Amino acid sequence: MKNLPIWLTVLLELSLLWPCALCMNFIKSVTLQYSSPNHTRVKRGWQWEPLYVLEEQPITQPIYIGQLKSDSDKEDGSVRYILSGEGAGTIFIMDGHTGRIFVLKKLDREEKPFYTLRAQAINSLTGVHVETESEFVIKILDINDNEPTFINGPYIAEVPEMSPIGTSVIQVTAVDRDDPTNGNHARLVYSIIQGQPQFSIEIKSGIIRVASQIDRETKDQYHIIVLVQDMIGNLGALSATASVTINVSDINDNAPKFQLKTYDMSIIESASIGEIVGVVLADDVDTGKNAEIVYSIEDRGDFDVFSISTDNITQEGIITLKKVVDFEKRNRRYHIQVRAENKYRSDLYDLTTIRVTVVDVDEPPVFLKKEYYMDVLENATVGSHVGSVTAKDPDSASSIIRYGIVQNKYSRFFDICKNGSIMTSQPLDTETHPWHNITITATEAQNPALVSEVQVYIQVIDVNDHPPELQNEYNIYVCEKTKAGQQVQTISAMDKDPVFNHRFYFMLHPEEASNENFTLIDNSDNTATILALRNGYSLSENPVFYLSIIISDNGVPSLSSTSTLTLQVCDCGMNNNVESCINRGFLWNFFNSGAFIAISVFTTLLLALAVIVHIKCKKSPIHFSEKGEDLKENIVKYDDEGGGEEDTEAYDITGLRHQTVMRENKRKRNIRTDIQSMYRLSLGLGPDVAIFKEFLSEKLEEANADPCGFAPDSLHTYSYEGTGSISGSLSSLETSSWEMNVY
Structure with missing residues (x-):
């Protein structure tokens, strides 16, 4: 029933070609065939024999390989065969009338072992399928045309020396591309053609094993050649070879050996400790860590005079001097026994004897x-x-x-x-x-x-030649609210003498015995403490106190020094914290005290008084000078007895005048015409004594009454010697003269 749609399609196409009556009869017979449940179909099918092609077969013309045929084929040409699928038309062809199949090309099984094709059988006239399309396979028969090939070569392996017989070393593997199911084409066998009798190989697995005892010190590498064959080595077999390198690894099985049983060495007597005496070497035929050696001196003979160490690079034993040797005092030859031992096996060792001779030299003192x-x-x-x-x-x-x-x-x-x-x-x-x-x-x-x-x-x-002194320059502050017995300051001392265990003693100077303000306590640890002796101090009444102390040391002879400490009274604030005084300093305390206020008031009063005096001076006339007579910081003394006009030439008083001073107009006073000025007197006869005294008294009164006049630093000496001289001589030779000094 599954092919019914196909048949219906074919019949529909035929109906278009054949006469209508014939078509209808054919369709009716086909329909009855599939629709009648009681109809029995006659069994028909393909007939063919197995199809094979031998690979690598040379082909010059098509070669017959088999035939496909429907059992309904009467060989009358009514059935036509069609071939399709892999290689149809190019590799394989089919005779459409007979179903015979031919191959056209040489084939290789290793490239493609079989081909899948399809065959159809149809009616030559109607094109209707006589048989259902069928699929079949053409197999390619194998021949032994591929030789075995080793994989993962070349081979390198390692095996420890002295390995037991039968120890597995390595496995070699070969492959064959031929068909393993077709005879013995791909069945391989292994054998060794070089490397016996030390090694053997399993013929099927290719595992190489140790066949006899091997020693690395004898031979440390072997080159093995392995042969592999297919067809189990029978006639026509193909083969291949592989090289296997087997390295023999070392095991620690050899003891070190000294080159000599006795060594002779020498050393000069002036050699220092640690100087090299000589070198010994023991050979170990093992390699790597197995050949590492440790040298030591046996506990016998002169073992304590020398020492030995191992050079890890050269594996030499270096002998050095451990004690000083002396040609004059001791034995001139030493004997030691050195042991060379394998580092990892103490049972592998060797011994040698070393003789060391001491050589005499001319040594320095x-x-x-x-x-x-x-x-x-x-x-x-x-x-x-x-x-x-x-x-x-x-x-x-x-x-x-x-x-x-x-x-x-x-x-x-x-x-x-x-x-x-x-x-x-x-x-x-x-x-x-x-x-x-x-x-x-x-x-x-x-x-x-x-x-x-x-x-x-x-x-x-050290000799005690420096007296002790204070460690620092102390700035000591005393709070105004300090209580009696309260600590004010701790002081310490220093001494330039470099003595480790200095001891300083502190005490008050004897003149401080009556001090009621402060005292000094020696703390017996090179420090002393200043204590207050009364409650409260006043910054305004007494801002600074002085305390003299004596510091002495324990040197021989003992020295001492006297120092005076300054204690400043400070307003420490509400918290009575002296740190605030340390941060502000003495000027702050001074400005914050009553003394500063008093000084400020006094300075203000002085400035006010100076202003008043200045104003009054500007309003009052100056009565002190007359006709340009100036008083300077000079001492003018008239005692020359010269005569007449020559006096004026000897004493030119114009240089004593302030030419730039502006004189105010003075009220005219009634002055005697015969007494006008010193200048007038110097030109004529001098007055009598009474008149001159009156003149000086007036000048003195004017000077005392003038508030703007400053006391000059000049001393004017006026000497009058009486009358009788026309020139008015001021000579001081007469006893009747008098003097008046005005400052």
């Missing part, structure tokens, strides 16, 4: 000490003995030793004598140089090239 420590007082006089150094010639023939000092900045303070005694050459001061480091040399007199040196450390012992 040797000081009895490696270094010297001395001390000297800083007040030691020049030439004082500090200490001595001693050096000896270590050789059997003792030589004379000469001493010297290596020049440096400290050597100028000291000299050294022939016997090694060190003396001072300059005054010392511990405060400047508390230590002097000098280098002393010892030289053999017979061989100046042999010189030894030693360090001498000289400490200058």
Whole structure:
């Protein structure tokens, strides 16, 4: 029933071609065939034999490989065959009348092992399918045309030496492209053609195994050649070979070996500790870590004189000197036994004996000490003995030793004598140089090239020559609200003398015995505390207090010093915190006190008074000077007895006048015409004494009554010697003269 739609389509197409009656009869018969449930269909089908093609077969013309045929084919030409599918028409062709199939080309099974094709059988006249389309396969038969091939080559393997027989080393694998189901074309067998008897191989699996004992020290690498064949090695088999490199790895199975059983070495007696004596080497035929060696000296013989260490790079044993050797004092040959042991197996070792000979040399002098420590007082006089150094010639023939000092900045303070005694050459001061480091040399007199040196450390012992003093310059503040017994300040001292355990003592100066304000308490720890003795202090009444203290030390002899501390009274605010005073300073306290207010008021009054005086001076006339007579900071003395007009030439008073002073108009006074001025008197006869006294009195009264006149720093001396001289001489030779000094 499934092919019914196909048949109906074919019949519909035929109806268009054939006469109508014939079409209808054919359709009716077909319809009855499929529709009648009681109709029995006659079995028909394809007939063909298996189809095979041998690969790699040369073809010059089509080769018959088989035939497809319907059992309904009467071989009368009524059935036509059609071939389709893989290779149809190009590789395979079919005879449409007979169904015979031919191959046209040479085939390769390894490229394509079979081909799938389809065949149809139709009526030659109607084109109707006689048989349903059928699918069939043409197989390509295999021939042994491919040789085996190794994969993952070349092969490299490793096996430890002394491995047990049968130990697996590596597996080699080969493949064959031929058909494994067709005979023995792809059945492989393995064999070794090079590498026996050390190794063997399993013929089917290709596993290589150890066949006999192998030793890396004998041979550390093997090259194996493996043969593989198909067809189980029968006639016509194909084969291939592969190379296998097998490296033999080392195991720690060999002990180190010394090259010699006895070694002879030598060392000079002047060699220092740590100097190399010699080198030994033990060989280990193993490799890598298995060949690492550790050297040691056996606990016998002179083992404590030498030491040995291992050089990890060269694997050598380095022997060094552990103790100083002396040709003159001890055995001149030493014997030690050295052990070379495998680092990871203590049972693998070797021993050797080393003989060390000490060689005598001419050695420089040797000081009895490696270094010297001395001390000297800083007040030691020049030439004082500090200490001595001693050096000896270590050789059997003792030589004379000469001493010297290596020049440096400290050597100028000291000299050294022939016997090694060190003396001072300059005054010392511990405060400047508390230590002097000098280098002393010892030289053999017979061989100046042999010189030894030693360090001498000289400490200058301090002598108490500096009195103690205050540690700091203290700014001490006392709050106004301080209570009696309250701590004001803690002070400490210092001393320039470099003494480690200084002890300072504090006390008040004897003049402070009656001090009712403050006292001093020694805390016995190089500090002292100032305590208040009364309640409350006043910044306005007494802003500053002074306290004298004495500080002494415990030196020998004991020294002391006196210091005066200044204690400033401060308004510490509501919290009575002295820190606020420290931050503000003394000027703040002064400006914040009553003293500042008093000074301010006084200054204001002075300024007001100065203004008043200035105003009054501007309003009052100046009565002190007359006719340009000025009083200057000079002493004018008239005592010349010269005569007449020559006096005016000798004393030119124009230089004493202030030419720039502007005189105010003065009220005219009634003055005697015979007494007008000093200038007039110098030109004529002088008045009598009474008149002159009256004139001076008036001038003095004017000066005292003038508030704007300043007291001049001049002294005018007027001497009158009476009458009788026409020139008015002012000579002081007469006893009847009088003087009046005006300041």
